[in-house]
Amino acid sequence: MSTTAAVEPPAVASPMGELELRIAVRGEKSVAVHQYHRGALRVLRAHYLDDSGQVCYVVVNPGGAYLGADLYVIHVEVADRAKLLLTTQSATKIYRTPGSFAEQRMRLRLGEGSQLELAPDQLIAYREASYRQNTHITLHPTSSLVMSEVVTPGWSPDGASFRYEELRLRTEIRVESGGKSGLLALDNLLIRPPTHDVTGMGFMEDFSHVGSLIVVDRRVDQALADELHVLTAGNEAYTGVSLTATVDGISGLVLRSLSNSTEELNRLLCACSALLRQRWHGTAPLDLRKY
């Protein structure tokens, strides 16, 4: 697959891939009551990892990679009391995007008492890649959200790190109830290696990978933040945990971690999610490599 060197418009009107998913409770289980896909995005057949009723969908990009001016649009709604685990089949790879950028726009809406775990594979940006990921999440004060993300230093033929142009991962989380809506958290990760040295003190701190975990749930409190800190303290990764503001009685926590390997970050993020799964839902740790 190749891209032309011609300057392309920054975003195309027609998405390269679209995915819509609406999950609702039917009987004992959560199921997709609406599903639509077009172009280079689809989901694998639904499956269930345990008997909690939580449905698992795996997003697949059959093209295998994001290229210049590619736009991917994902809309997911988790209806009242429904439970969804959304993951990916493999790493998201961003190839060269000359004069342009690849973009993913994701809108997630969580109903009352619903539960969403978002656990994509890592993001890899190759040499001369630009990527923007805009995620808008709207949840109810009784929803539960756990989302994780790992960004690698990218890859180039000469083996050097951070050869991509720009990565922007912007996540906005709003709490909505009774017609009122308030902004709970804005997480804006912007890495632009060509503009300044991103490797050292005050930025990547001589680490290569960055991982994030965002948890929003009525049960999030300072004690939980402290517990996750203790849980992650034994790793070589450099990790911080803090509480977000509170909106409508619900708070979030953000865990940010720098490391030199995807595996270490995955292990650390999985340990945190395992603690939450066990405590809040009585379910086993995720083993996403078993399918």
Place this chain on the structure above:
Amino acid sequence: MPSTPTSPASYQLALQQLCDSALPTGAFAHSLGFESYIDRGLVHDEASFGVWLAAFVGQQLSYSDALAIRFLYEDVPVTELDALLTAQLLPRQLREASIKMGTRLLEIGAEIFPSPELAEYRELVGSGRAAGHQPLAFAVVARSLGVPLPEALAAYLFAAVTSLTQNAVRAIPLGQNAGQRLLRQAADDVVAAVRRAGSLDRSDFGAVSPGLEISQMRHERQRARMFMS
């Protein structure tokens, strides 16, 4: 032909008072994360603090504080910017520091530079509809005094840099002359930050580096500490 100026700009002395490190907002109590670097032994002298300060000016102060001030000057409603800052300042101590110093600045501002805009922001904070963040409290006052945006930005950023440097002089500790050399060096970063803040847009707001954020988060659990953040 312009005549020789015989009086300073109307806002000049007001701006100096507002940015004086003696203004009692409590800035002496905040490291905004550099104390974590001291704890890890990474900030230990003039040069290493200079590296941290340059990163802080280039990231945190540019993408968060300076951009919030610019947007307020561009008529974005103060409630919207206040909510954005509360959501974007993810490390709890940093968020609390901004609100603590902002609340003090609102009080002081009401005493010495009252204006309808400032009264409105105070009212929003008083009724719980806004938190009261430091850069916004400053921007509301500076704008009401007629301070042009580039001067307001430069003055705010340099005041922040001055407080942090004075705190580093006490904490590391550094000599007084080292502090002055750091400020002279940081002035160039401040000018660059003012320029950068003019070229960013809404999607850039709040883009701060993971390293600075983690250090600010870890400060919450640091054993021995001089500073509240």
